[in-house]
Amino acid sequence: MRRREFALSLFAAPVALQAQQGVTVIQNAKILTITKGTIEGSVVIRDGKIVDVGANVMVPPGAKIIDAAGQFVMPGIIDCHSHIATEAVNEGTLSVSSMTGTGDTVNPEDIGIYRALAGGVTTANILHGSANAIGGKNVVIKMRWGKDTPEILFDGAKPGIKFALGENPKRRGGAPSNFAGGPSTSRQRYPATRMGVEDVIREAFTDAKAYKAKWDDYNARTAKGERLIPPRRDLKFEPLVEVLEGKRLVHAHCYRADEILMLLRVADEFGFKIKTLQHVLEGYKVAKELKEHGAGASTFSDWWSYKMEAYDAIPYNAALMHKKGVLVSLNSDSGELMRHLNQEAAKTLRYGGLTEDEALAMITINPAKQLDIHNRVGSIEVGKDADIVIFDKHPLSNFAKVQKVFIDGRMYFDRDQDMSEREAKKSKREKMIEQQKPAAPARPQGGRRPV
Template identity: 70%
Template sequence: MRTILLGLLTLAALSAQNTVVIQNGIIHTVTKGTITGSVVIVNGKITEVGEKVMTPAGAKIVDASGKHVIPGIIDCHTHIAVDAINEGSVSVSSMVGVDDVVNNERMDIYRALAGGVTTANVLHGSANAIGGRNVVLKMRWGKDADGLVFKEAKPGLKMALGENPKRQGMQTTGFGAQAGQQNLRYPGTRMGVEDVIREAFTNAKEYQKEWKDYEAKKAKGEMALPPRRDLQLETLVEVLEGKRLVHAHCYRADEILMLLRVSQEFGFKIATLQHVLEGYKVAKEIAAAGVGASTFSDWWSYKVEAYDAIPYNAAVLQKKGVLVSLNSDDAGGAELMRRLNTEAGKIMKYGGMTEDEALAMITINPAKQLGIDQLVGSIEAGKQADLVIYDKDPLSIFSKVEKVFIDGQQYFDRDGDMSARPRKEAEKKGLLEKEKETDRRNAPQTRRPS
């Protein structure tokens, strides 16, 4: 009996250690309205949300009085935290993936975290008509590369239309004996990009059939040699079978329609059209295809393809029935990622969206586009406790992130960051001085002539 009692007390103590209550905050649930109340977190998950909650004994209390609590921000298109983005030497690079080059020491992870971003869809670049595999990360600063990966997220693949993949077809060398010569690589036109995609999926269908025929013979007990593995086509077969999501870089309306037709012809699903700056022109067609759009708030005219972009794009797409998110497309530095909250605020100005609709574009909508909305994206019981506490309204340019929780664990604290800066600066200065002293001692000595 004594052993059972001790066991129960130990369990209670452990539960208390893993319990956090964020009290008296303005809770933006996104999906169930805004309340003034509290959030209970046990073992990394939200167990209760309400105006009045039961506070477990021994729980850590976080006072959020007068502050705003939102779900962790989800960026559906980034290039942070990886040491390579493009494998631009071929037109189809589905055999490679940024999942292999995650660098957990990149400071852009911490900077994104400090801006309230808890999850990011890290994509291959847009140099290829069909690019490489993506990886979805949580900003668990301090974890190793594998510890950053959002393992429940569905795998994806990058595709690209327009200027980027076609301009790779005409490259001019700038050094050596070949300087100034042009190196041709197919495709070099927009219609060539479409052909590359069609040919790749035609080959993938044939490859898929070869393996199905082999498996059928094996099931019957017949002797058969397995087809030769093709890592490039294996990834595309996963797309055809709905096991891998497609995230397609695009700008122009004509090319958007082209890709929708190609996907319907080959029977694969496009999860998101990325950038999709002329999406407002073909919003009905995108909605009818059941395809999501991940766009910018108000970027335009930064290249020829973007000249017809308008800041009302996100609102028009949403009003036509398209699931819309806002993304940063950030690489090193996480510059725009750190203010995706105010990017969402712009949507209230450009298009008259409500506060919940604007917040949804950086929380629950990208969660749906990545297939993780049952886990994150809103403040609801049963979901992973990815939460951000702001000192003011999160859609205000004057607001600051105070604390960030991922899986119920605090990964960022503004006060702690500020107070630690003098110590870290002193440590950095000491290390630099030590390095200089080491270099001085190891420098070759010049002998004076005798």
């Protein structure tokens, strides 16, 4: 694909290119539709879309049949908070880094994509890090393993931006120190407190509003025929203006109830919405305020105590917020946790007694709503993208594993195929190592890939 086309297709890659042409029928399965209960029957996929679901479906002649007898079919899992498939996560030098974005560094060859697929994840929100009060822009991707950058982007997903509150954005404001974790004098940066984090956000939006007013004025006057010099473009403020106009979703990293409430009030003041609060470990303390604002909550199942601001985290957070009327999803923020979000969802049955449907919604339709892609994915319904996972057991069992994963009707993961190719890959690998030996002696590689 040429560069010009690449730019054009960033948010509008034609679905037809991605989709599997033809008809596939998944038969004899227990289908967990999420939005329409559990059906024993079949899913019919045509040209990448779900065209029929039911106990009795018409099987068109020539359809590819997949027998899922005894198995469980559910919509592809959606992770609302991930940092896989991107070469850079944090632009930490500035307190407002809205001019940056993870979309600029998407790496479609990150093995994390395949591993996520093997855990049933079909869509993920690739967020900027949490080093700054206002961070970079994010992209939503589909795990179209083997495709190039523009093709792994979720065509049509609404753009978003990362905010961050609490310990992470204020860390660089800490006292200069030579100890690990503390900034050196030259790297010290405002803010150092939660007060400062609030101030950075308020100042950025005050400036963004003024910037927007200049452009609004310019646009209004030129529309009337005036010939004017346009205001100078500022890539820092453009995304913030989109936030003010409701065109860009805010995904805000946060922990404590005080900072969560602060952000909601600042957003109210400037007239924009917080689409999701990320982590939101004390969200349960301000569930009422979350609901009133209409903010979604995307949280961990059971992480706690790894920092001071996570000390009041409880594994009942997701269930409590849900019971109080908040739209809740469970995310991973980790290339590993991402691979078993179904097990994380199962924990909401233990901690808070949710139903199976409520638990599964937290990794499918709820994150889809939080990313404004629920018209396309998140449930097994006619007309939606054929993003489908087949598990050998009920996905809320810790003994279940993913067998097959489809995106746009195309099979991107097949456990049987993965297993059968292992021997060949192993011998190929050994051959390559052998070939390298005269040049450089093989030596053990240390460590896991950082995520």
